Amino acid sequence: MMRISREEENYIGRGRPSLHGRMKVGFSKEGRITALDMYVICDNGPYDMVGDAFSSGRIVSVLYQPQTMRWRSVTVLTNTPPRSAQSSPGGMQGIAIMEPILAKAARKLGVDQVALRRVNCPEGKAPFGPLVGGKQQYATSAFIKEALDRGAEQFKWNERKVGTGKRNGSKVRGVGVSISCYSGGTTGFDGLFIIKPDGRVYIQSGVGNLGTESWTDVHRVVAELLGVPWEKCDITWGNTSKNLPWTCPSGGSQTTHAMTRAAHAVASDAILKLQQIAAKDMGGKPEDYVVANERVSRKGGGPGMTLAHAAQRAIQLGGAYDGHELPADINKFTVTSATALAGQGLLAVAKDKYPHDGNTFSFVATFAEIEADVETGQYHILDFLAYADVGTVLHPKALGGQILGRSTLGIGHAIGQKWVYDQQYGLAVSRRFHHTKPPTILDIPDKMAWGAVEIPDPETPIGSRGIGEPPVGGGCAAILNALSDALGDEIFRRAPVTSDVILASLEAGRPAQDPLRSNI
Amino acid sequence: MAVIHDVIPAFELFQPTSVDDALALQARHGAKAWVLAGGLDSFDWFKDRIKRPEVVIDLSQVKELRGVRTAGDGIEIGAMTTLTEVVRHPMIREKYGILPNAAEAAASPQIRNQGTIGGNVSQDARCWYYRGGWPCYRAGGNICYADTPTGLNREHAIFDADRCVAVNPSDTAPALIALDAKMVVRTPKGERVVDAENYFIGPGTDITKMTILHPGDLLTAIRIPSTWAGAQFYFEKVRDRAVWDFALVNVAAAMVMSGGAIQRIRLAVNGVAAHPVRLSAVEAAVVGKPRSEETAEMAGQLAIRGAQPLQYNGYKVPLLRNLVKRAIRGTAAQA
Numbered sequence: 001m002m003r004i005s006r007e008e009e010n011y012i013g014r015g016r017p018s019l020h021g022r023m024k025v026g027f028s029k030e031g032r033i034t035a036l037d038m039y040v041i042c043d044n045g046p047y048d049m050v051g052d053a054f055s056s057g058r059i060v061s062v063l064y065q066p067q068t069m070r071w072r073s074v075t076v077l078t079n080t081p082p083r084s085a086q087s088s089p090g091g092m093q094g095i096a097i098m099e100p101i102l103a104k105a106a107r108k109l110g111v112d113q114v115a116l117r118r119v120n121c122p123e124g125k126a127p128f129g130p131l132v133g134g135k136q137q138y139a140t141s142a143f144i145k146e147a148l149d150r151g152a153e154q155f156k157w158n159e160r161k162v163g164t165g166k167r168n169g170s171k172v173r174g175v176g177v178s179i180s181c182y183s184g185g186t187t188g189f190d191g192l193f194i195i196k197p198d199g200r201v202y203i204q205s206g207v208g209n210l211g212t213e214s215w216t217d218v219h220r221v222v223a224e225l226l227g228v229p230w231e232k233c234d235i236t237w238g239n240t241s242k243n244l245p246w247t248c249p250s251g252g253s254q255t256t257h258a259m260t261r262a263a264h265a266v267a268s269d270a271i272l273k274l275q276q277i278a279a280k281d282m283g284g285k286p287e288d289y290v291v292a293n294e295r296v297s298r299k300g301g302g303p304g305m306t307l308a309h310a311a312q313r314a315i316q317l318g319g320a321y322d323g324h325e326l327p328a329d330i331n332k333f334t335v336t337s338a339t340a341l342a343g344q345g346l347l348a349v350a351k352d353k354y355p356h357d358g359n360t361f362s363f364v365a366t367f368a369e370i371e372a373d374v375e376t377g378q379y380h381i382l383d384f385l386a387y388a389d390v391g392t393v394l395h396p397k398a399l400g401g402q403i404l405g406r407s408t409l410g411i412g413h414a415i416g417q418k419w420v421y422d423q424q425y426g427l428a429v430s431r432r433f434h435h436t437k438p439p440t441i442l443d444i445p446d447k448m449a450w451g452a453v454e455i456p457d458p459e460t461p462i463g464s465r466g467i468g469e470p471p472v473g474g475g476c477a478a479i480l481n482a483l484s485d486a487l488g489d490e491i492f493r494r495a496p497v498t499s500d501v502i503l504a505s506l507e508a509g510r511p512a513q514d515p516l517r518s519n520i
Numbered sequence: 521m522a523v524i525h526d527v528i529p530a531f532e533l534f535q536p537t538s539v540d541d542a543l544a545l546q547a548r549h550g551a552k553a554w555v556l557a558g559g560l561d562s563f564d565w566f567k568d569r570i571k572r573p574e575v576v577i578d579l580s581q582v583k584e585l586r587g588v589r590t591a592g593d594g595i596e597i598g599a600m601t602t603l604t605e606v607v608r609h610p611m612i613r614e615k616y617g618i619l620p621n622a623a624e625a626a627a628s629p630q631i632r633n634q635g636t637i638g639g640n641v642s643q644d645a646r647c648w649y650y651r652g653g654w655p656c657y658r659a660g661g662n663i664c665y666a667d668t669p670t671g672l673n674r675e676h677a678i679f680d681a682d683r684c685v686a687v688n689p690s691d692t693a694p695a696l697i698a699l700d701a702k703m704v705v706r707t708p709k710g711e712r713v714v715d716a717e718n719y720f721i722g723p724g725t726d727i728t729k730m731t732i733l734h735p736g737d738l739l740t741a742i743r744i745p746s747t748w749a750g751a752q753f754y755f756e757k758v759r760d761r762a763v764w765d766f767a768l769v770n771v772a773a774a775m776v777m778s779g780g781a782i783q784r785i786r787l788a789v790n791g792v793a794a795h796p797v798r799l800s801a802v803e804a805a806v807v808g809k810p811r812s813e814e815t816a817e818m819a820g821q822l823a824i825r826g827a828q829p830l831q832y833n834g835y836k837v838p839l840l841r842n843l844v845k846r847a848i849r850g851t852a853a854q855a
Contacts, residue, residue: 003527005568170853375842375852376758377835416760420648423670429648432564434765440628442762498760499768500674500835507838520672520832 010428015419016086017052018043018518019093020494025066027105031116036066040097042075043518045083049075055090059473060098062128062139062361063181064120079426080519081419087409088472091182095473096413096480096495099178103481104489113161113177113481114152117365118145121179125358140358140459143389144179147365147453151387152177154451155367164485170375173382174486176368180410180474184362184390184465185257187352190334191266192245193222194323195274196345197315199294199308201228204337205237206247207259212402212468214255217395221263221462226270227292228307243340245349246331253466256394257360260462261352270348273321277313277346278305307346314346323347354461362465363389366407366474368445370482374506377499379486381411381445381479386471392456392463402467403450410475412439414483416496420519437496494518528563529572535581539740542577543706549575551735556580557600557639560631565644570653585638585740588612593746596704599638599739603692604629606637616744618753618772622695625757628764638739641693641703641719642731645686645794646766647676657683657727666830673830675768678837679793682724685830686794693720693796694772694788695755699748704741705733713743717788720795730794748774748786754847758839767791769839773847775811782806782815787847789823792840799823802844811850820845 004012019040026035038060042053053073061069086092106116122128122142129137152158157177164174193203203222207215215237223230236242245266248258274296275286282303289296289304297304305313314321323342326335330351338349365387372379386403393399416437420430430436456463476495483497491497491505493515504512531554536542546553554573556562557580565571579585585600588609595611606612606623613620626632626640645651645658647666655661666673667685676685693716701716719731733739754773759765769791776783785803790796802819809815820841827837846852 167855169855373852375846376756376839378758380762420672422649422665422672424668427652429652429672431568431648431652434761435648437760437765440761440763499758499839500833503838504835507835512835520674 010431011081014045014082014084016089016092017045017050017083019052019056019090019097020516020518021097023097023101025101025105027109029109030119031106031109031111032119033064033066034068036060036064036069038069038071040073040094042073043080043083044075044077045080046077047082050083050085050089052085052090052093056094056097058129059091059181060094062122062126063095063179064098065122065126065128080421081428087406088182088469091180091469092410092413092473092476095178095180096476099477100480100484100489103176103484107489114148114157117177117179118148121145121148122363138358140356140360141457142361142363143453143455144181144363144365146455147363147387147389148179150451150453151365151367151385154387154449155383155385157367160369165488167374170373171371172374172486173369173371174482174484176370176478176481176483176485178366178474178477178481179363180366180470180472180477181361181363182253182469182472183360184253184467184470185360185460186248186252186254187258187261187354187356189248189258189262190245190330190349190351191222191262192334192338192341192349193266193270194341194345194347195270195307195311195314197308197312199232199306199311201226201233203233203235204242204244204341205235206240206244207237207255208250209237210250213395213398214259217398218256218259218263220394221260222267225264225267226307228294232294243337245334245337253362253468253470256464256466257460258352260394260464261354261460262350264461265350265352265354266348269350270346273314273346273348274307274310277310277317277321280317281305281313311345315343321346323349327351329353356459358459360457360459360465362467362470364403364471364474366471366478368478368482370479370486372483372486372502374487374502377501377503377506379483379502383447384411384445384478385449385451386474387451387453388467388471389453389455390467390470391460391465393452393454394462394464399452399467400450403471404448406468406471407448407475408439408444410472410477411444411479414476414479414495414497415439415443416498418496418519528566529569531573531576533576533578535578537581537583539582539584539706539738542579542582543708543736543738545575545577546736546738547708553577553735555738557642558602558635560627560635561639561643564651568651568653570651591743594744594749597637597742597744599741600636603627603632603635603637603640607632615746615749616699618695618698618755618774619692619744621753621755622691622757622770622772625755625767625770626691631764637692637742641690641696641742642733642739643689644730646689647686648672650686658686658723660728669831671830672832674832675766676830676833677793678827678829678833678840679797680722680724680795681828682722682727684723684727684794687791688720688730688793688795689766690790690796691757691767691770694770694790696742696744697788697796697798698753698772698774698786699744700786702743702745703739704743706738706740707734708736716742717796717798722794748776751776752850754850756843756846758843769836769843771843771847777811780810781808782811787844789840789843792836799844806848811848813849816845816848819848
């Protein structure tokens with residue numbers, strides 16, 4: 001057995017690369033961003049290059065829709081502990097740099113914070129980034145305006161923003177809003193299941209379980225399209241030796257989008273095969289039949305058969321019906337799995353080939369209220385709301401857990417999570433959790449709520465997009481903006497914002513942080 | 521087959537059942553022996569393979585070191601009493617409320633269930649260079665890595681630095697000083713009772729130690745006299761996280777009022793020096809004065825006299841000032 005120390009774990013586990021940035025932003029008097037000059041330096045650590053700097057420009061471009069934008073970055077190899085991608089890589093840092101500037105601009109312009117984000121946020125097939133191969137890139141859809149509107153209403157933004165920043169003894173209150181986004185899905189994976197003669201649906205799931213339950217949730221699409229109760233679906237998962245289909249990795253917030261598409265494709269394959277079997281046995285054309293209530297039946301009434309009976313017939317018919325003939329376009333891993341499963345019933349297998357026009361992003365509008373104590377520099381989060389634009393909601397409870405869970409990761413970056421290494425020796429001195437300070441259960445907001453606009457994405461058949469990473473930037477920036485609302489714009493120059501930063505800046509009457517010195 | 525020596529270094533474990541046996545073991549093994557209480561400090565060292573004692577004397581089976589009992593006009597707390605037991609003890613809560621407040625501010629519930637009050641006051645410095653095995657002054661080397669132009673010293677001392685700038689991390693220590701507690705120490709020569717404020721030492725006295733304990737000595741109990749029972753108490757700890765964090769600065773005050781004025785007071789802070797600091801000058805200055813904003817302001821300013829911040833811990837100066845103000849006021853500033 002190999003055992004590693006916590007110090008060694010810091011090296012193996014790696015950390016989020018920090019971005020140092022300089023942003024110059026021009027606004028119209030209404031708060032619209034007319035020009036944005038973004039320059040970021042990425043502290044890469046010693047090994048292979050991370051993509052955070054590039055990603056920060058991409059996300060800032062899509063999220064704030066600047067009319068003109070120049071983006072430059074330098075990724076620097078440093079003699080420091082290794083880095084790698086952490087949830088919303090680059091996006092979180094770009095948003096955390098950009099949002100306090102927006103908050104400051106809104107105050108200077110006398111424009112409401114929500115209104116300023118509303119005039120800048122993407123809408124519909126929003127363009128972003130530079131031309132790629134001469135073509136403008138754009139989002140599949142964006143409904144974050146609706147998220148801002150509904151979130152502001154639920155949070156009672158207009159009531160809460162009154163009187164913030166005024167000291168009540170040593171206490172001062174502030175509210176903040178942030179928008180955030182990250183990539184929300186990929187395409188092109190496979191689905192695979194069998195309807196067996198016992199009438200049950202045996203779904204093969206290659207989805208990894210990160211605790212989000214997407215390994216089952218995405219397959220509810222199959223049950224719904226086939227009209228089979230969820231209780232009659234059995235899921236096999238967790239090991240590639242169990243004959244699983246080619247599936248997206250559990251990263252990049254892609255699973256919901258990618259695998260509901262694959263589930264839709266494979267359910268559609270099953271329906272077609274059921275219709276064909278019914279037509280063979282009972283006459284007419286396949287399209288004369290519908291699949292519902294565990295049966296395939298002639299439209300408008302008439303003869304039909306149970307799925308159990310259809311599964312028996314599929315074995316008798318063989319060929320494509322029981323998996324002895326497979327489509328040419330499925331992944332070779334799926335071929336191996338389907339071949340191993342052939343002959344047990346009606347075998348459905350298909351690749352997601354649905355059209356997909358644009359790049360898939362999910363969006364979140366995040367609101368926070370904090371109370372700070374100017375005598376100690378400590379603050380706590382009174383209330384928090386994240387309102388998501390993730391298309392169709394697949395599983396409300398799981399979605400809520402994801403939105404608030406990833407928001408908490410962002411909150412951690414705002415309130416304390418950090419990595420400290422000696423500037424001279426390049427060694428991490430923060431080797432324990434009480435050094436790196438991930439948030440504890442007592443650090444999360446007193447109240448947390450979430451919502452979803454539930455407008456389906458038009459570029460995917462189920463309408464669902466992923467939610468993993470998009471809340472992270474908003475969780476961080478909403479807290480930063482609430483802090484500057486409470487304490488002013490001259491307190492912090494980087495995150496996290498800890499009591500020492502607040503106290504030292506209040507004492508000095510200017511930001512006490514050296515903007516280019518971090519990890520202290 | 522290769523044997524991989526990457527676990528806690530092996531040691532000979534003794535589990536005595538009496539103080540006498542524990543002292544005998546300490547005498548037999550001398551400086552080779554490591555005394556283990558709750559293990560929250562010790563196992564940190566062992567797991568990092570920085571401390572490699574040959575002999576560990578585990579006190580967990582010594583029943584006479586546990587529990588709270590009356591002693592004279594006050595109480596005596598066995599050194600192996602857990603912080604949770606201190607927090608929950610009815611008599612301590614009733615008469616010496618500042619101590620459970622301080623004990624409850626320490627670490628996390630799980631750690632308080634295991635950590636002892638003796639361990640909390642006797643724990644080693646938490647400077648990340650020192651704890652990381654860097655060969656600093658405190659570790660027997662000839663440099664303080666935290667006190668250099670690039671040293672990371674946000675958590676470090678603003679008072680009494682002497683080569684080493686580490687701070688004492690204990691939350692209960694200032695509360696015990698405020699209560700005028702006495703530390704009961706068994707030594708090879710017999711029992712010695714020391715005022716809490718004299719139990720702790722700075723690097724100028726011995727840079728390798730945090731307390732007066734020598735090899736062979738054992739803290740057996742903490743006695744709290746009734747002098748400050750039922751006094752007006754104030755404890756506050758400022759830390760980065762709401763739980764499971766050491767103090768950036770903490771403050772503890774016990775105060776008796778008479779006719780609207782402060783009749784007597786004991787005031788101590790921690791996180792600002794290698795030892796908890798009793799603010800005697802502040803105590804003397806506020807006696808006879810009301811608990812007013814004016815008194816608090818004067819006390820806060822007096823408390824920070826002589827502070828010498830390092831590059832990243834300048835915030836501790838206003839933090840100490842404000843915490844002392846709050847202790848005198850008895851509250852945060854009101855509108």
